[in-house]
Amino acid sequence: MNRLTRDQMAARVAQDIPEGAYVNLGIGLPTKVANYLPIEREVFLQSENGLLGMGPAPAAGEEDWELINAGKQAVTLLTGGCFFHHADSFAMMRGGHLDICVLGAFQVSTKGDLANWHTGEPGAIPAVGGAMDLAIGAKQTFVMMELLTKQGESKLVEACTYPLTGLGCVSRVYTDLAIFDVGPGGAHIVETVEGLTADDLRALTGLTLG
Amino acid sequence: MNRLTRDQMAARVAQDIPEGAYVNLGIGLPTKVANYLPIEREVFLQSENGLLGMGPAPAAGEEDWELINAGKQAVTLLTGGCFFHHADSFAMMRGGHLDICVLGAFQVSTKGDLANWHTGEPGAIPAVGGAMDLAIGAKQTFVMMELLTKQGESKLVEACTYPLTGLGCVSRVYTDLAIFDVGPGGAHIVETVEGLTADDLRALTGLTLG
Amino acid sequence: MIDKTVGNVEEAVAGISDGAAVMIGGFGTAGMPDELIDALIARGVGDLTIINNNAGNGETGVAALIKAGRVRKIICSFPRQTDSHHFDTAYRAGRIELELVPQGNLAARIQAAGAGLGAIFTPTGFGTLLAEGKETRNIDGRDHVLEYPIHADFALIKAHKGDRWGNLVYRKTARNFGPIMAMAAKTTIAQVAEVVPLGALDPETVVTPGIFVQRLVEIGAPQSEKRS
């Protein structure tokens, strides 16, 4: 079975982002999606710290630390991009103006609940950032994650056990083994990697998958 | 008794506007106050349609109809002035950032209630504009009006009979006969025109005046 | 390549249909997108709900739309003016419904729609006729009225310059409701005096980011400027 690498996952998500889409890529794995958007396809990347039209990382030595993304990495601005303040930025998000938000996750439920901000471990210092706004704001929220934990447990679950980020907010889950649509009607398999059947996925996840 | 003219009333209000004050002058009589602010005194005039640092009317023929005040008259912008959108403009007002707002009125109660937007006559088409926002937004709301109607009725009243613009929002009332402080403790005479006594005012208004 | 510019005002107002809720920018005539409104009249749709600060001035813009009998309801702060005769006539004849909103609440409710808020508690209007029947609450010693967002299907606005991504800058007090209406409507249509090449607008000074604009059309010399 051809488990996708993280870069292959990013490339697969990038396929589903059409020209003209307004997109927020979450910190971590989702950031890689930008690397697989063809240059000729105009996609508008938003970063919640106040820029739209985010370009790639600058060359080493060219960083401007007042031009950063939400992960606090130096970035560039495309011609035609612009800056705005934090309230306008989150209005953009909460107001449903973004087409797609791509997030990482600890767990996603078959109904589309998302857990990605807090492990809930005693003693852990919680930090939420923009996760809860991102989760519920865009027209569609995609999640990218490995399907299984290192211990082999499914991160696509009947009900999240980690603290929730948002309820019923995820529409699609991209994993290293399969892509799922999730929502009120439960989880449906969209595609699987070569050599993996729907029954294999049911066995791995323990879920009823349509 | 030396009843003040409308221009004298405007000049008297202008005396009480200190340098550095952020001020909104309502449509009509209050607009005249601007004419009596000494040029060397830097006062910031706000207009709720999105400008701060409003200057005097342009010379005839120099009007720019995209540079107007709330009364839709052509104005100018002082050096150092700026433009902003309507939500920011009313945030400025509602958020308590303006020091003084000067409004006209049909009636003001001794407790500081204001009625200045609607006569309540059957068949009248109501129009409120920014009146309700202006009334409650500034740190201090001043009213300018003739004390008596043409029929000789006091416009400073125990309780407004016209529809209210705001409750307990007026702090001071400038009239052609006297200046009053109003508020929870009732109306107090601040000064009267020459030749007019407190008892004369009590007789004219029928009010208990401190 | 994304190009939101369209060739003419007819294309710009395509898709607006009977019964639509349409925000129209402008404070009096400043910022009024006259050419887009003329195109809307020419399109022949009616039963519209219009959101604007006023209810038309003179013979152009919103006044012309009302005169043409296309407006079922208007949500505004200041309908009655010396030159609002077309509204006055329609209102007195019972042909147009009026929702009167204090100007700051109008702006805040439009902004709340654009920002995805469910409702706001605002102090403006408490204790007045315009808050009758509305939920109120005392918060930190101050009385407030609960007000709901105003959404729209379309916004027609006038800006100064724009680029093919829909970024806009405005001119002086013609800015007024444009930026917040652009955020509150499903489809925002801007008429601009000039379409400039991508990159010609300074990224620090863009007032309306392109995400809020779906179509723009260049109108070289708008009526409102000719009038001046």
Next chain:
Amino acid sequence: MIDKTVGNVEEAVAGISDGAAVMIGGFGTAGMPDELIDALIARGVGDLTIINNNAGNGETGVAALIKAGRVRKIICSFPRQTDSHHFDTAYRAGRIELELVPQGNLAARIQAAGAGLGAIFTPTGFGTLLAEGKETRNIDGRDHVLEYPIHADFALIKAHKGDRWGNLVYRKTARNFGPIMAMAAKTTIAQVAEVVPLGALDPETVVTPGIFVQRLVEIGAPQSEKRS
């Protein structure tokens, strides 16, 4: 003549006293007013409530303020970072209280304070730990949480240029919370790279109108830019 500029950072932070609620601009180190914070530390006041997106990075700015033991409570969205060790230590030792707020609600609550709203219904956070105990309401089929404005006694922000009336422009993503914090605090103090003559800022491009700024101080070469 009104001149809001002051000669040095000590004058800039004058009047901030023990127990004050202080908003501090910045997202990470971008827009962090390091020099004003250093002056606040030198001033020797403590028991502060700090409102910032983070809880300090490395050794400067908010991190230095926490290290110096001046912060009783922090209201922020993202305290735990790889370089937030001063916060982590203080938090684990029970020396600092944390109010964790989703970033968009933080921005909206600050903006609501500046705009004089009493409260807002926001969809963000509904059904999560961060909404526990809060009033909720379903509006038009969507669940919302009632959130209250965040006010402050002071805001310390970093802008790019300013004039003697307090008008400000920002630089790139260092803008972030500056404009809304300036509106939400009783006294806003801005450090700017350059004080320019009145009229040097284009009135169309001023981001923070001077009404929201009470003092500004020129810092030629801020630490945060030296670090870069």
